[in-house]
Amino acid sequence: MMPTRRALGAAALASLAAPAVHAQAPWPSRSVRMLVGFAPGGFTDIVARAVAEQYTTLLGQNFVVENRSGASGTIAADAVAKSPADGSVLLLGHSTPNAVSAALFSNLPFDPLRDLTAVAQIAVHPHLLVVPTASPHRTTESLIAAARVRPGAVSYCSAGIGSVHHTACSMLAQKAGVEFTHVPYRGSAPAMADLVAGRVDMTIEGINTVGPLIADGRLRPLAAGTLARIAVLPDLTTLQEQGYGDIDAASWVGIFGPAGLPAEIVATLGRASDQAMLAPAMQRILTSGGSIPASRRGAEFRDFLALEIERYKAVLGDGKVAL
Known part of the structure; x- marks a missing residue:
C-alpha cells in the first residue's frame, strides 16, 4: 500500500505544480517604468515618451516615463543597472551615459557593458x-x-x-x-x-x-559637427571642411535593461521596437528633425556599444580634452 500512496502523493504534487507554471503571465504583466537621464522637454525625453506610447499600444501594458536628470544621464543609468532584471524597469539610454562616460570617469558607479543589457538602438542624431x-x-x-x-x-x-x-x-x-x-x-x-x-x-x-x-x-x-554633411542641410559645411579636424559629433538613443534581462524579454522588446519604428508618429518625430532611425538590436547593439566606448577612449583618453 505504501508505494501506491507515495505514487499518488507525487502525482498530486505534480498536478498542483503544473498549473502554477502554466499560469505565469507573459511579460509584461504589469506597468513598466522607463527611466530617462535628462530633464523633461529635451529630445531624449520626447523620444522616450514616443517609444513608451508605442510599447503601451503594442504590448498591452503601460510604459511610464520617469525623468531622473543629473550627472550627464548617469544617475538614471545607474538606477536601472541596480534594478531587478525582471523587465519592470528599463532605460531610454543615450550615448553620453552609456558610452562617453565610460571613457571619462574612472569612478563610474556602473559598467555600461557589464551592468546593462543592450536591447534596441532607436535613433542616431x-x-x-x-x-x-x-x-x-x-x-x-x-x-x-x-x-x-x-x-x-x-x-x-x-x-x-x-x-x-x-x-x-x-x-x-x-x-x-x-x-x-x-x-x-x-x-x-x-x-x-x-x-x-x-x-x-x-x-x-x-x-x-x-x-x-x-x-x-x-x-x-x-x-x-559630423564628418559628412547633413542631409536636411546639404549646404552647411562641416567643421572638417572648415579646417578644424576630424570632429564627428553625433549621439544616439536606445533601450537598455539591467544585466541579466531574460532573452525572451529582449526579443519581445526588439520586435516591439521594429514595429514602433513603422508607426507614422514615431517616424515623424525622428525624421522631421533630421535624426536617422536605427535598427541595431540585441547582440548587434551591444557590439556597437563596445566599439563606441573604445572610440571615445581613443579620443578622450589622451588627457588633452578639458573636462
Missing part, C-alpha cells in the same frame, strides 16, 4: 555648431577669432559634464587652439533656453533639438 541669431558671429572663423583674442570669453552650454555636446565643444577648442568656458546644464531643454536667450554663446547640439530653433529663426547654424 547628427550635431551642429550653433549660435543665437543675435550673435555677432556668422562664421566659425569669427567665433574662434573672438575666443583667441579673449581666452575663455566665449561660453558654450551642454547637457552636462561628459555629454556629447561637452566633448565636441572641447574637441573644437583643442583643434582650434583656443579656450572656451563650459556651462553645464541638467539636460538639453534648459541649455537651449539659455542659448536662445543669449546667456551663453554657442554649443554643438543634436539637429533634432536645434533644428526647430533654426527653422523659426532663434538659432543660426555655423557648421555640421
